[in-house]
Amino acid sequence: MGGLTVGTIVKGHPVVIGSGTIREAPKGAPVPAVIDSAPAFATSIPAIGADPSLERIEAKIEAGKRLSLEDGLTLYATPDVWGVCALAHRVRQRMHGDVTYYNINRHLNYSNICALSCTFCEFHRKRGDAGAYEHSIDDIRAEARKARDAGATEMHIVGGLHPYLPFDYYTDMLRAIHQEAPTLHIKAFTAVEIVHLAKIAKQFKSADRTAGIRWVLEHLKESGLGSLPGGGAEVFDDRVHDEAFKGKIRSDVWLDVHRVSHELGLNTNATILYGHIESVDDRLVHMNMLRTAQDEALQRLGYETDADGGVTLTGEGAALPTPAMNDRGGYFQTIIPLPFFPDGSALEHLPGPSGLENLRTLAVARLMLDNFPHVKSFWIMQTLAMSQLHLLAGADDIDGTVVWYDITKVGGAGTNQETNVWDLQRVIRDAGFTPVERDTLYRRVERDGAAWRLAT
Numbered sequence: 001m002g003g004l005t006v007g008t009i010v011k012g013h014p015v016v017i018g019s020g021t022i023r024e025a026p027k028g029a030p031v032p033a034v035i036d037s038a039p040a041f042a043t044s045i046p047a048i049g050a051d052p053s054l055e056r057i058e059a060k061i062e063a064g065k066r067l068s069l070e071d072g073l074t075l076y077a078t079p080d081v082w083g084v085c086a087l088a089h090r091v092r093q094r095m096h097g098d099v100t101y102y103n104i105n106r107h108l109n110y111s112n113i114c115a116l117s118c119t120f121c122e123f124h125r126k127r128g129d130a131g132a133y134e135h136s137i138d139d140i141r142a143e144a145r146k147a148r149d150a151g152a153t154e155m156h157i158v159g160g161l162h163p164y165l166p167f168d169y170y171t172d173m174l175r176a177i178h179q180e181a182p183t184l185h186i187k188a189f190t191a192v193e194i195v196h197l198a199k200i201a202k203q204f205k206s207a208d209r210t211a212g213i214r215w216v217l218e219h220l221k222e223s224g225l226g227s228l229p230g231g232g233a234e235v236f237d238d239r240v241h242d243e244a245f246k247g248k249i250r251s252d253v254w255l256d257v258h259r260v261s262h263e264l265g266l267n268t269n270a271t272i273l274y275g276h277i278e279s280v281d282d283r284l285v286h287m288n289m290l291r292t293a294q295d296e297a298l299q300r301l302g303y304e305t306d307a308d309g310g311v312t313l314t315g316e317g318a319a320l321p322t323p324a325m326n327d328r329g330g331y332f333q334t335i336i337p338l339p340f341f342p343d344g345s346a347l348e349h350l351p352g353p354s355g356l357e358n359l360r361t362l363a364v365a366r367l368m369l370d371n372f373p374h375v376k377s378f379w380i381m382q383t384l385a386m387s388q389l390h391l392l393a394g395a396d397d398i399d400g401t402v403v404w405y406d407i408t409k410v411g412g413a414g415t416n417q418e419t420n421v422w423d424l425q426r427v428i429r430d431a432g433f434t435p436v437e438r439d440t441l442y443r444r445v446e447r448d449g450a451a452w453r454l455a456t
């Protein structure tokens with residue numbers, strides 16, 4: 001099948017999204033519309049500055065102006081991938097100088113039992129399946145003590161959409177963690193889980209879905225929830241959703257959960273899962289929808305819109321939002337681009353994104369999401385080596401010393417990823433940056449072994 005040309009995109013007609021050998025698809029499996037060639041990623045790499053189409057974009061970036069969707073297409077179409085990375089790096093330097101953030105955290109997957117069976121998911125099990133698990137509150141208490149004793153500042157908690165656990169299980173979980181480790185920030189539950197909990201608690205009503213979402217978030221916040229992770233967003237496109245993620249919430253509901261969280265003063269993150277059956281166009285629309293949602297959140301904090309009607313944070317001297325503003329509302333802290341891992345999923349016939357595609361997508365996210373304070377390279381999915389390159393392409397955060405992350409296993413089954421602070425610091429320093437430990441809300445941390453406190 002021949003590839004369409006970037007720039008001739010009509011919504012719903014994808015352009016090239018990847019390269020490589022395509023394994024035979026199982027009958028009925030979703031496939032990307034164009035999979036046979038990838039001029040944007042596969043041509044020889046010219047020197048930085050070789051593509052004059054980037055000059056217009058560079059001028060906008062210099063002026064702190066918002067990039068359009070058309071600019072985004074240019075960033076994806078140019079063969080000058082290093083030029084795109086250099087522009088993203090320039091923005092990142094303006095916002096964060098030579099600082100690169102990391103944190104000391106623990107991940108907890110409370111259960112892999114899930115009512116859904118998303119085609120791209122290797123994680124989920126049905127109750128009674130080999131490998132299915134659900135942790136008791138006592139197990140979770142023990143994990144909280146371990147995290148506290150190891151000096152973690154954050155517990156990151158997500159799980160499957162468990163069909164049988166009652167709503168009290170989740171509030172008990174948060175209270176138990178808070179009792180065992182009061183200084184541990186609890187970042188928990190994707191938007192998909194929040195909607196599931198509203199259904200479990202019999203609070204979700206389609207006629208007024210935000211009421212049920214608000215009810216759940218208020219109860220979780222009272223029980224110790226500190227912020228929300230960004231998972232479950234996948235790609236905000238109904239065609240892609242219905243082919244690959246049917247059963248999960250759509251973009252409007254995902255955005256509702258995050259908007260209500262912000263209204264309640266909870267900060268959140270956002271993700272984009274790319275490199276499967278979506279198009280470049282879909283990726284840019286996804287970024288634009290997140291950008292619009294963040295405009296709204298920042299205006300709630302008192303930021304004024306510019307002439308284009310948006311709020312940009314990438315201009316010279318722009319002040320980033322801080323947790324001190326949370327009495328007025330929360331906001332998106334970080335965009336986390338997540339490459340799709342085909343192995344073990346129902347989309348195993350797809351090749352997954354290439355290294356250059358990962359690099360470019362992270363850089364494009366930095367440039368398009370001009371009102372997101374941070375861009376994270378999630379090393380556990382990207383590998384530490386690739387994350388180091390991301391630091392030169394717009395990322396200012398490399399995540400943490402994750403222990404136990406069951407959702408995606410780099411390098412095959414049975415490998416749960418862990419690194420230590422010294423490795424994270426070395427990777428950051430080797431790339432020419434200064435490592436700074438942060439807490440979940442990006443406040444600087446001063447540490448003496450397992451003891452820590454917020455810097456004054």
Ligand code: SF4
Pocket residue numbers: 114115116117118121122123124159160161192248
């Ligand atoms: S992606 Fe989430 S909702 Fe879908 S099957 Fe996996 S655990 Fe369940």
